[in-house]
Amino acid sequence: MxxxxxxxxxxxxxxxxxxxxxxxxxxxxxxxxxxxxxxxxxxxxxxxxxxxxxxxxxxxxxxxxxxxxxxxxxxxxxxxxxxxxxxxxxxxxxxxxxxHPGAAGRTIAVGVLPTVATEVMPRAAQEFRRSAPGTTLRITTGPNWLLLSQLREARLDLVVGRLAAPDQ
The missing domain is CATH 1.10.10.10 (Winged helix-like DNA-binding domain superfamily/Winged helix DNA-binding domain)
Structure with missing residues (x-):
């Protein structure tokens, strides 16, 4: 048809x-x-x-x-x-x-390990979108050292995953 x-x-x-x-x-x-x-x-x-x-x-x-x-x-x-x-x-x-009118326009930057990105983040991101409409979720994947570095530099708001203890 x-x-x-x-x-x-x-x-x-x-x-x-x-x-x-x-x-x-x-x-x-x-x-x-x-x-x-x-x-x-x-x-x-x-x-x-x-x-x-x-x-x-x-x-x-x-x-x-x-x-x-x-x-x-x-x-x-x-x-x-x-x-x-x-x-x-x-x-x-x-x-x-x-x-939730105050949530519009905000961006939250999340760093995740590659395993978390595929196993945990899809569902977590979906739940986040439901609970925080208008807020943008920016997800960055990478190794521990990179994510922790970006967290220290305030380029990420939080990091999710099983991380090794930081050197510094």
Whole structure:
């Protein structure tokens, strides 16, 4: 199936799409399961099914291919997912910025060892973004000596990892 530039104007869009629709859609897309999405969203399976049905009806498009209890995004679903994910992320950033207005514009420089960078930092950075919207996290990886040197020079605000005792 080819999606053309005039795709949106040709579909039968009827009604508004809510935050609830987008969250539900993205969880089902991520987990490929209504049941698992219901658990993740802390709502019932019928509520997830109803929300997906409403969304598809409002968009005038089916977004998933259904195979038993598994759902897989179809072409329209993949297209919608990319835009819905970006929209939801921006909306949540805006909500957090309002909740934490003083955090906007700050940068925190973190030094991490390479092992920490791959094992710990992805999840830590994600949690940090949630808790400190508007604050930029700048991550530098490197060996102990470099990170400690940059910390002493105030080029880093903190260093994370199992570090050897400093020489000085």
């Amino acid at each position: 080819t999606i053309q530039a005039n795709y949106i104007t040709e579909m039968a869009y009827t009604g508004s799409v809510s935050y609830r629709h987008i969250r539900c859609f993205l969880e089902v897309a991520r987990l490929s399961s209504v049941g698992q999405a219901a658990t993740a969203l802390a709502i019932s399976q019928p509520a997830v099914s109803k929300t997906l049905r409403e969304l598809e009806d409002r968009l005038g498009q089916r977004l998933f291919e259904r195979s038993g209890r598994r759902l897989r995004l179809n072409t329209a679903g993949r297209l919608f997912q990319s835009h819905a994910g970006q929209s939801l992320a921006e909306l949540e950033r805006g909500i957090r910025a309002i909740a």
